[in-house]
Amino acid sequence: MIVRDADRRDLARVAALHADRIAEGFLPRLGRPFLERLYRRVLLRPDAFVIVAADDDRTVGFVAVAADLGALYRSFVVRDGAVAGLRAAPRILASLKRVLETLRYPASERDLPDAEILAVAVEASAAGRGVGRALVDAATARMEALGVRAVKVVTAADNVPALGLYRSCGFTTRARVEVHGGTPSEVLVWTAS
Template sequence: MPHDENTLRQVGALHSSCIDQGFLSSLGPRFLTVLYRAIDRSDDAVLIVETDGNGVIGFVTGGSGMGPIYGQMIRDWPNLILALLPILFQPRKVLGILEILKRRDKDDPGGDLPRHELFSIAVVPAARGTGVAERLYHGLAAHFLARNVPAFRIVVGETLTPAHRFYTRMGAKPVDKGASSPSVKIMLGGMAAKVGRVVVPGGLHTIGGYIRPAGRSLGLVTDTPRLDTVRPFTDQRTAVDTALRKASDLKEGWDAHGAALREHLG
């Protein structure tokens, strides 16, 4: 059963106060209420809430990608517009929202990572250490398991040590310790099985690129610096510039060798 509007407003306010370092929190509690209403109404996501006599003391959300949720938000356009009115004259935030919406259909994590994920979890300070977070986490795991989803992923900023400790204690297993850095890719759909037949173009070698399977696709890949979503952009400008340069180099390599590679793969 969907949660009532008062509960959704409390969830949005709790996100804003407890998950206060991300981009979404900068959009304000009214926008977050629209977001959590969309999660609550989506068939592809779930919002689990714990309350006491005074209201919401914690929540967790999860699902199979944010694409359907952003679509639900757009269908709720009257409330979305009202929520966005205060930031319409803040170009950086508007551009950030447009970028999120542009990526709404690109939820495939690639590789062997599960498609389903934990989106967000928060508990009021007074209820931390009382078992609320553990019940919420296990509630989400049970929800997924009941839908034949045996595993889900959790994306956590490298600097969030308490979160890493909590998820490890819940049984989560880190998958990228010692792994290569993030990357930009050109994906060739349905060609993962042909990875052994591919000779890496010389131009790709020169930018440190390589070829690997990514799900059912074959990826032309170049690694990029790791970014932390909770750190300010200004502190990571050099890393972003490097990533953009490497993405441009990869595109130039594809422009030069893509036709021959496709012909080789048949």
């Protein structure tokens, strides 16, 4: 397995993995073109990145991280909003409550880090073989190299594989919140040693 930085050629596959594997939050509701544009914006930012895992040239997983998720979303709305919005407008309206919940997510309230894992997903046929762990470890190592000392992630409290993955990578639960319309979620934090 190879773990490497994603580039523009990976965007369609990353969006497909996100849409197929992640049901949590508002992003999957917005469709693949929207996701592809969002991840394109991630690649264009100096403080955010996508890392992919490939098995024999097939991309089987990805992780996306932003040093400041709020700044990423704001620049996405300003720079890509018109194009993404035209395509996804009806779904955005239907998801507006969730969008606002995510944008309003109170990072400062609990003294949580700005850096956040936006998403991680591994193809079902490749799950349970250490791919997710390799991706998240690569992401935290990259953040540390960028001078970021702590990273958070929000995941549904009943997402057992995700909680297992994050704990195995050194994350610990810092808070329990209801960010996604009443669904209990856990906020886990990794801190550089």
